[in-house]
Amino acid sequence: MVVKGKIKRGEYFDSVTLMLVAKQINVIAGITDAAVVMNTEENRSILESSGLLMPEFESAKGSDLLICLKAESNEIAEKAMLQVDDVLDKVRHEISDTEDFLPKSLETAMKTMPDANLALISVAGKYAAREAMKALKKGLHVMIFSDNVPIENEIKLKKYAKENDLLVMGPDCGTAIINGVPLAFANVVNRGNVGIVAASGTGLQEISSIISNNGSGISQAIGTGGRDVKKEVGGIIFLAALDALNRDKSTEIIVLVSKPPAKEVLKKILEKVKNITKPVIAIFFGADDKTFKNSKAIQAKTLEEAAFIAVNLAKKKDKDSFKEMLVKRQKTIQETAKKEVNTKNREQKYLRGLFCGGTLCEEAQIIFQDQIGDVYSNMSSKEKFLLKDSWESCRNTVIDMGGDEFTVGRPHPMIDFSLRNRRILKEAEDPEVAVILFDVVLGYGSNMNPAEELVPVIKKANSISKRGQISFVCSITGTEYDPQNRRKVKQKLEEAGVYVMESNAAACELSGLIIKILSEKFEKKEDRHGNK
């Protein structure tokens, strides 16, 4: 194994272009890893952690491009290095030869579009705040897709936005739906009377898709970025968005969703809910039930439940009328689980959840905790269940494939399935694995051919596991209006033997139940971990 590094001075490419370049290099036979990144501090630390930070990169400056290849032989590495040059050259010239003049700055773009009202910003994090402030000062609302924006900049932007009644969605806001327009990674959903405020990207996608799939629709879905509900930012935009939805005539029901917010922020939000005249449904993962006592907010346990309550209210039905349907579904799930258990041998007892949606992975941990006890994860909030090595699963494990350790020089796993596909095969080789659970997130920005890329992997995984059959369970976040079309994706996956559930909650329920029944059936003497 050889590792080769190279600096290209003063060559700027945007990160997506570089990821596509890296993807092309990664498929070369004999290349085990390739990173093509701009020399930023974040990228350096990521390279370091993956053993790709070469000593010669010491001299690199901010505008330099770093290339690092891990290969089976020197010859392959050198050949691939030349290929990197070719690909970069091609990318550069494709643009300069054919494109019409594009404005190089916001101010020039404003000359072309004087009535612009929203800036969507996805430049490297350290520059994003400056561009965002320029846009705010011109009176534009802002969505910042970029991550790695310093928190003090986020606070500055949001304070300015609040004073001027403007929206700052993000930083690190992956999705939003404003006036029916899906922004960045978002699903094509019905328009309707449910408004969403979300400090969680896939949470917003899952809820809006389920609402749409059940015949209601979305008025506005406002993303705030995960840090908005942290103590430092104090929920500035979360609260402002809640106010805005309260005033919005098209919004009749409001859904709030967030990964664990800071205590004081949660308090502020619930305080604000008191004055909201519309029904508010809230799902705050990890929040203490006591906090909700005496609150006007209707607490939901899962994303799906939040969506169902919203649909019932939107259709002016009793908010709990969905529960009957859930009971029916539980029966089906039980039958399926029993059937699947019969295909397992004595060794098979664990589940492996491989997620591209961070919030879905979080939800899975919470659902499993009640059902089968704590599970291991690279994102566990409990020290004991935090995986030591994200690349190696342990007993029951759920992995957030969107974690930094998996995304160096690669597109997000919603776009690029290759790493997760490899992981699926690896898990299938483990004789103790009974269930592989995964999510598929559709919509603009996501992988355009999810079924075509997953089906061959599932077939191969089935052929690897000789002793007993592995159950494949998945959920699809999305709608049939999405460019990938949920119905078609579902059909193809089902043909490959995958149980495609209506929601992440349902997929977790089925997976957990299989494990639960298995553990009861083959009760071992050893103390099972995580039992309460």
Place this chain on the structure above:
Amino acid sequence: MAINDLFDKDLKIINIGLTSFKDSLEEVQVDVVQVDWKPPADIDEKTMEIISIHSSYIEKQNEKSLKKILSGMPFLIDLERAIDVIPGMKKNMILHAGPPITWDRMCGPMRGAIIGALIYEGMAENPEEAEKLAASNEIEYSPCHEHNTVGPMAGIVSPSMPVFVLKNEEYGNHAYCTMNEGLGKVLRYGAFSKEVIEKLRWMEAVLYPALKKAVRELGKIDLKNIIAQALHMGDEVHNRNRAATSLFYRQIAPAVIKTNDTDVAVKVLEFINGNDHFFLNLSMPACKVTLDAARNIKGSSVVVAMTRNGTDFGIQLSGTGDQWFVGSAPIPDALFFPGYSKDDANRDIGDSSITETNGLGGFAIASSPAIVQFVGGTAKDALNYTQEMYEITVGENNIYQIPSLNFRGTPTGIDVVKVVEKGILPFIDTGVAHKKAGIGQVGAGVLSAPMEPFTKALKGLAESLEKKKN
């Protein structure tokens, strides 16, 4: 627009970053404009902070600079000997292009041109003697720019060379430039052979008095008018001066004939006619005399000089007086004459980038698509280059226009703040000299200015603003 007002409007989006987001938005029929974003130049936070604190003052001062540039009225009014008119010129002084430089750091073509000039002046008999003298302390070197003068390529001006005398009629200041020798083996590219010196002597003996008489006969020639017309005729008056030379010829020819013997008039007019670049040595001082009037406006981040000496690339700002900010001069991306390659090319050289500083040359390349072919570009590239330059200029010219951009004024007044903030560098047309003395021109092309002088200049401006405060 308040948040709730946004909910009632059609979204109009400016997308800064990933183009895939723009593609998705277009698919759902949303109006979106893509920004082709580049990161800003590397510069310390403190400088940017000072600049941002003073930004409205800087903008106000830049408007003043721009106004002075736009209202400049460059006229050719006379021809004289350098020693008689150029301020500060001395008998043992040689002016050169670019920022200040000593003999030991000068590039080959500049040394060659100095050798030629010393022989021409009669101060040395042969190249060896000239080189010895040049390296001694007897010769004083000074940048043209510090003497209201500009010179193409090596930009060498020696005391007895005849020069055009220009006047900015609006502000009363003057500028000077030698006459253009034509292409091939010429002093400005560092050639110093016998025929080079002989041509210079002919120019002094025949061309100079003839043109002087003609110009005096006409009184003055409006250069702004000629440049404005030439832009409509395919010139950008830096690398292409064919139209401007023709226009000048039409004005001067009757006066040359009227004031000179026929055989002299024929030779003089043939010389001008035979040199497409004759007008370069008028467009350059026209820009110089215009920009000099915009100097010394406190706090202004407008570039008033941008020039190269074949080793360094230097700029001066309106707001920082006579201070030079320099970095290493790049090697141009060029089309080379047969038999030459980039290995032969000298680093960028000449005061001729004064045209870009005034919003012409590379900034007006949309007027002159023929030039962009030097580097295998397309006509569309020419439009794009000019449009990009609007990103880094304070305003647009009121007289100089670009037909293919609906007669939009040329991008004028390079703002160093914008250059650094946007990471966009001035685009320059240029000729390429051989790096060895005495060989001459080997190609022509285009290049982007280096970033270093601009970040240094912005720091310098920030320092001057801080001083003002204290």
